[in-house]
Amino acid sequence: MSVRPHGGGNNTTAGAPVELADVSKSFGGVQVLKPLRLALVPGEMLALLGPSGCGKTTTLRLIAGFEAPDTGSIRVAGRDVTGLPPNKRGLGMVFQNYSLFPHMTVGENVAFGLRMRRTGRAEKARRVREMLATVRLDGYEDRLIHQLSGGQQQRIALARALATSPSVLLLDEPLGALDKNLRERMQFELRDIQRRLGITSILVTHDQEEALTMSDRVAVMAHGEVLQVGRPTEVYDRPLTRFVSEFLGTANIFAAVVTGANGPNRWSVALDAQPHAAGTVESPAALAPGQRVTLAVRPERLSLGPPTDGTVRATVRDVVFRGTYFAYELTASGQPQPVFAYTQLRQPVAADAAVGLSWEPGGAVILQDTA
Amino acid sequence: MRRVRPYRLARPSWCVPVIAYLLVFFVIPLIANLLRSRPVDAAIGGGPFFYYVKLLTDPYYAGVLLETTKVALITTFVCLLVGYPVAYFMVRFAGRWNALIVFCVVAPLLTSIIMRTFGWRVLLARRGVLNAWLLDWGLITRPFELADQPIAVYIGLVHVLVPFMVLSINAVLQGIDVQLEDSARVLGAGRLRTFWHVTLPLSVDGIATGCILVFVLTNGSFLTMLLLGGGRITTLSLLIYQQFSTTQDVGFAAAMGNVLMLVALLGFLLQFRLLRRRGVKP
Numbered sequence: 333m334s335v336r337p338h339g340g341g342n343n344t345t346a347g348a349p350v351e352l353a354d355v356s357k358s359f360g361g362v363q364v365l366k367p368l369r370l371a372l373v374p375g376e377m378l379a380l381l382g383p384s385g386c387g388k389t390t391t392l393r394l395i396a397g398f399e400a401p402d403t404g405s406i407r408v409a410g411r412d413v414t415g416l417p418p419n420k421r422g423l424g425m426v427f428q429n430y431s432l433f434p435h436m437t438v439g440e441n442v443a444f445g446l447r448m449r450r451t452g453r454a455e456k457a458r459r460v461r462e463m464l465a466t467v468r469l470d471g472y473e474d475r476l477i478h479q480l481s482g483g484q485q486q487r488i489a490l491a492r493a494l495a496t497s498p499s500v501l502l503l504d505e506p507l508g509a510l511d512k513n514l515r516e517r518m519q520f521e522l523r524d525i526q527r528r529l530g531i532t533s534i535l536v537t538h539d540q541e542e543a544l545t546m547s548d549r550v551a552v553m554a555h556g557e558v559l560q561v562g563r564p565t566e567v568y569d570r571p572l573t574r575f576v577s578e579f580l581g582t583a584n585i586f587a588a589v590v591t592g593a594n595g596p597n598r599w600s601v602a603l604d605a606q607p608h609a610a611g612t613v614e615s616p617a618a619l620a621p622g623q624r625v626t627l628a629v630r631p632e633r634l635s636l637g638p639p640t641d642g643t644v645r646a647t648v649r650d651v652v653f654r655g656t657y658f659a660y661e662l663t664a665s666g667q668p669q670p671v672f673a674y675t676q677l678r679q680p681v682a683a684d685a686a687v688g689l690s691w692e693p694g695g696a697v698i699l700q701d702t703a
Numbered sequence: 704m705r706r707v708r709p710y711r712l713a714r715p716s717w718c719v720p721v722i723a724y725l726l727v728f729f730v731i732p733l734i735a736n737l738l739r740s741r742p743v744d745a746a747i748g749g750g751p752f753f754y755y756v757k758l759l760t761d762p763y764y765a766g767v768l769l770e771t772t773k774v775a776l777i778t779t780f781v782c783l784l785v786g787y788p789v790a791y792f793m794v795r796f797a798g799r800w801n802a803l804i805v806f807c808v809v810a811p812l813l814t815s816i817i818m819r820t821f822g823w824r825v826l827l828a829r830r831g832v833l834n835a836w837l838l839d840w841g842l843i844t845r846p847f848e849l850a851d852q853p854i855a856v857y858i859g860l861v862h863v864l865v866p867f868m869v870l871s872i873n874a875v876l877q878g879i880d881v882q883l884e885d886s887a888r889v890l891g892a893g894r895l896r897t898f899w900h901v902t903l904p905l906s907v908d909g910i911a912t913g914c915i916l917v918f919v920l921t922n923g924s925f926l927t928m929l930l931l932g933g934g935r936i937t938t939l940s941l942l943i944y945q946q947f948s949t950t951q952d953v954g955f956a957a958a959m960g961n962v963l964m965l966v967a968l969l970g971f972l973l974q975f976r977l978l979r980r981r982g983v984k985p
Contacts, residue, residue, distance in 0.1 A: 396889055418888035425889040431882040435904045444900075448891035496891065 347410045348372050349500050349532035350395060355404035357390055364390050366557045367403060372500075377526055377533040379543035382553035383579070388536045391553075392502055395534065397421050409499040419448070424498030424531075428505040430485040432477045438464075438488055439473030445496035463491040466525060483514050490522065494529065501526070501533040507542065519545050540580045544568060552576045569630075574699050577628040584634065584671050585699075586627045590619045598693055601625065605666030609644040612693040619698075626699040633695030634673040636660065636687050643688025646671055648681050662687070733964070740958035754958035764942075768962075771938040774928075775921040778860045782917045783910065785861060786868030790909075791902075793869070794876040808866045816863070820930040823859050824850050827931075851933025859927040864920055868913035875909025876902075911977050915970045922963055939963055 348371040357365040365387040372378055380388035393399045395406060397418035405414045413421045424445075432441050439460050446456045464470050467487035472480075480488065486506065493501060506522065507515045523546045526533050537543050543550050544564040551561040552575075560572045571577035574585060588601040594612050599619045603609045613627060639645050646662040649670065653659075660673045673689060681687055741751040758764045793804050811819060826832050827849035834846040849855055879902060887897040925940040932941075939959055946956035 396885075398885060398888075417893070418885070419891045419893050421889075423889055425886070427882050427886060429880065429882065431880065431886040433883060433886075433901060433905075444887070444892075445890035448887075448896065492886075492890070502889075 347407060349374050349409055350534065351407040352391070352395070353405050353407070355391075355394060355401045355406060357387075357394060357399060357402055364556050365394070365401075366555075368558060370551065370558065370561075372532050372534070373548075375530045375532055376548040377523070377535060377546060379535045379537060379547035379550045380553055381537055381540060381543040381550050381579070383538060386553040387556040388538075388553050389504065392504055392534060392536045395500075396423060396425055396502055422496075422498055423500050423502055424493035424496065425502040426486070426489045426493050426504065426506045428508045430482075430489045430509070432485055432489055432492070434477050436477070437473065438469070438475045438477065438480070441477065441488060442473075442492045442495050444492060449496060459495055463495045466494065466529075467491045482510055483518060486510065486518060487521075490525065494525075494531070499532070501531050503533060503535040505537055506535070508537075508539075515542070516545075522546065544580070552579060554579070570697055571628060571699065573701050574626065574628065577697070577699060582631050582672050583628040584631065585669070586629070586667070588625050588627050590621050590623045590625060592621050595693075601627065601696075603627075603644065603666075605664060606644055608641070610642045611644075611691060611696060613696040613698055614694055615698050626701060627696045628699050629691050629696045631659070631672040631674040632657070633691050634671070634689050635691065636673055636675060636679045636681065637690060639686045639688035643690045644671075646687055646689050648683055648685050648687060650683070651678070662689070664689070736957045736960055740954060740961055742954055754955045755962070757955070758958060758962060767937050767939055767942055770936065771922060771940070774856070774860070774936060774938055775918045778857060778864060778921045779914050779917045781857065781861050782865045782868040783914060786865050786913065787872055787910070789865075790869045790872035790876055793873055794879075795881070808869050811863055812866055816926050817930075819863065820859055820927055823855060823862070823931060827855050827858070850931060851935065853932065853936050855931040855933075856928055856936050859931045860921055860924065863924070863927065864917045867916045867920065871913030871916060872906060872909040875906045875912075879905045908977070911974055915974045919967045919970045922966055 350370070350372040352368050352370040354367040354369060355365065356363065356367045364385075368387075368391065370378075370391075380391055382388045390399065394401050395408070397413065397416060397420075401414065405412055407413065408421055408423065433444065436444070442460045442463050443456050446459055451459070460473060461470070464472055467490055469484060469487055469491070472484075472488070477485065477488075486509075490506075503522075507518050510518060519542060535543070535547055547564060549561060550564050550567050552559045552567060554575055560567055560576050562570075567576060568580050571580065571583075574583075577583040577585075587604040588611070589604065591600045591602050591610070594600040597614050597616060598612055599615060601611050601613055603611070611627070613625070619625070637643060644664050646664040648660060648662055650661040651658055652661070654674075657674045657676055658678050660675065660679070662671045662673060664671050671689065679687075740754055742753045758768070789804070789808065793801055797804050824831075828834070829846045829848050829850075831850070833849065834843075837843045838846065883901055883905070884897050887901045888894075892900060922938070923940055925938065925944045928936050928938055928941045929944065940963060943956045943959045943963070946952045946959065
């Protein structure tokens with residue numbers, strides 16, 4: 333089954349499948365989207381990740397055509413669609429609450445886009461069958477929407493969006509209404525279908541795990557702007573700012589001073605909270621001794637050991653078993669916020685025990701903002 | 704052992720006063736009316752259905768029945784045409800102005816029908832406001848007689864009854880997720896086709912409720928016909944009024960009332976069936 337996007341000029345080098353050039357939007361004097369530049373790579377799944385009100389949904393609605401941008405232009409498959417209504421943009425979209433037409437059968441829902449394009453009866457039926465097979469709901473044509481489970485409804489919504497072979501698929505919190513187990517299964521399934529069809533997709537989500545699991549690239553948004561775009565491992569391991577670091581997971585933030593070079597791209601730092609504690613960070617940019625920096629260390633990058641020289645002295649406050657790991661909550665003297673460390677195995681430390689924390693050189697990142 | 708009953712705010716017994724009230728002031732009079740519609744005077748002959756036969760077979764009364772239906776159908780249709788856009792606007796675009804629009808829509812119902820109807824007479828009269836404006840703007844050269852015309856009756860009826868249409872459709876439109884319309888748009892449907900394929904079919908319940916309400920209420924109203932029609936529109940309800948007030952033919956009036964009642968019941972039965980058929984909704 334080969335379902336290639338048939339948007340005009342898509343297979344030529346006409347440009348990115350979706351390209352936003354300085355697109356901005358205000359609602360009632362509040363700028364919800366600052367001028368935004370974004371270009372998608374053909375066939376990729378890009379996640380727009382951010383807390384509610386960060387402008388991710390507005391970005392999606394601008395691309396879909398439900399809102400008109402105040403400035404800038406939007407190109408889809410090399411064509412300027414800025415002034416076009418949603419029905420002329422050749423997109424597919426899946427909504428959070430499925431948004432299936434309750435007065436139509438499953439088959440009629442999936443066929444709706446084809447019907448709007450006045451596709452022939454035989455072709456329409458063939459295409460509906462093909463799409464239902466794609467989402468593994470063969471033979472569901474005559475079912476009514478309210479007879480389906482949440483997961484099935486979501487799959488039908490996907491089939492309906494894909495039936496017209498859109499050049500780009502927009503996913504607005506597509507799995508938000510599903511419970512945890514089903515959501516995880518659907519993440520992989522949706523990802524699998526997207527890869528198989530090679531359809532360029534934009535996923536809007538506030539769930540960092542979903543963004544990291546499903547996408548080729550993640551664009552982290554806050555306050556109407558994109559803070560960082562990169563591969564999931566990149567934004568997770570090399571966040572540029574404290575916000576990105578903390579939004580993608582737990583991060584321990586330390587203020588420190590550079591004490592000297594320590595190998596290629598490596599520098600020694602001393603923590604403000606505990607000047608005797610030394611650590612190493614990697615940084616592609618050159619650092620000067622005496623320079624003040626902010627470090628972020630992921631809890632799973634911290635290792636617990638005896639409180640020897642050079643380690644960060646801390647006291648164990650609590651241990652929580654989280655299923656796949658143990659989460660330690662610690663207090664480091666001089667550090668106001670608690671420190672978190674995750675370990676695969678339970679460490680031989682009791683509550684209130686004094687421990688030493690350390691990390692491998694690659695485990696700490698220098699953030700651009702100050703602590 | 705004491706059985707613990709689940710907590711309920713209301714108990715069935717709370718309905719007793721209402722049922723008693725309806726029994727005395729609604730059901731019993733209806734039965735009385737049914738009995739009254741039989742000819743008292745045995746001398747007239749023709750059996751217990753004499754008045755009904757007369758109503759349906761006499762060309763004049765059959766004509767009145769036909770006219771009643773025509774007036775009700777036209778009023779319903781105009782109310783639908785006028786009311787649907789208003790209801791749609793209220794739900795989709797009005798936002799915080801919604802309360803004001805609701806007030807404006809309901810306002811006609813808050814004024815007395817006599818006041819309202821005479822208001823229309825003032826506006827529509829030969830030397831009334833409307834004619835004065837039309838003359839001033841040079842749109843007409845001679846004033847029209849608009850009062851005492853069928854058009855005045857329709858204007859009056861639509862004015863009173865359109866709120867029922869607007870509120871019925873409004874209630875159903877509120878329940879239609881905007882995202883359904885958004886979905887249709889992305890799938891390639893323009894505004895009109897989105898309305899035709901998604902919004903309209905999903906609001907059929909509201910349309911049906913509104914239409915049946917307006918239809919039944921039109922059948923029952925006679926003051927508008929009496930005060931604005933100038934005798935040019937005679938409907939069954941107006942005839943009942945006349946039978947009571949002028950000819951005092953109580954039996955015949957009762958029979959006509961029962962026919963009107965039957966029409967109303969059929970309307971509600973239709974609505975009930977319609978809702979039942981579309982019943983299960985997520």
